[in-house]
Amino acid sequence: MTDQATAAAAEPAAPEIPGKPTSASRTTLSHIMTQADTNLLGTVHGGVIMKLVDDAAGAVAGRHSGGPAVTASMDEMAFLEPVRVGDLVHVKAQVNWTGRTSMEVGVRVLAERWNESTPATQVGSAYLVFAAVDADGRPRRVPPVLPETERDERRYQEAQIRRTHRLARRRAIKELREKRAAEGFDD
Numbered sequence: 001m002t003d004q005a006t007a008a009a010a011e012p013a014a015p016e017i018p019g020k021p022t023s024a025s026r027t028t029l030s031h032i033m034t035q036a037d038t039n040l041l042g043t044v045h046g047g048v049i050m051k052l053v054d055d056a057a058g059a060v061a062g063r064h065s066g067g068p069a070v071t072a073s074m075d076e077m078a079f080l081e082p083v084r085v086g087d088l089v090h091v092k093a094q095v096n097w098t099g100r101t102s103m104e105v106g107v108r109v110l111a112e113r114w115n116e117s118t119p120a121t122q123v124g125s126a127y128l129v130f131a132a133v134d135a136d137g138r139p140r141r142v143p144p145v146l147p148e149t150e151r152d153e154r155r156y157q158e159a160q161i162r163r164t165h166r167l168a169r170r171r172a173i174k175e176l177r178e179k180r181a182a183e184g185f186d187d
Contacts, residue, residue: 019144022152025063026094029056044083056091057105061130064095065142075127087111097159101139104159
């Protein structure tokens with residue numbers, strides 16, 4: 001046994017954190033869009049929608065992890081339809097996947113006219129990664145997420161694929177930068 005293996009074997013294993021079902025932290029944030037939310041085209045500014053997405057995802061991540069969680073990345077933000085003044089926007093978020101200290105939160109953005117009884121339509125979606133942190137800002141462990149439905153299980157599996165792609169992309173970029181630095185390029 002190596003010295004590291006001996007030391008690791010002597011350390012007590014971290015206690016298992018009980019898992020939490022997907023529904024335990026799922027949430028919806030709703031907001032009526034006003035003239036103050038518009039861009040130069042007269043539709044709601046994408047940044048306003050992104051802030052609502054980050055707020056809802058942050059609430060879900062904090063609920064699931066049982067404490068503070070910070071946005072680590074936004075994988076994808078798809079805007080499917082414009083949002084207009086007077087739309088009631090619903091931002092629905094849930095934890096799709098958990099690692100040791102990080103969580104992927106999936107978000108769906110729906111909009112409906114505030115004064116009509118027509119069904120809401122999906123206007124956007126996003127995937128964000130949050131890291132749970134302690135009072136000193138250091139990563140802390142999160143409970144595993146327990147998918148409850150077939151849909152939750154599908155989202156969990158898709159999140160694992162996105163994580164694999166994120167890590168591969170990060171590794172490829174790091175290797176390229178190291179290669180360019182070794183060749184004398186200072187980008």
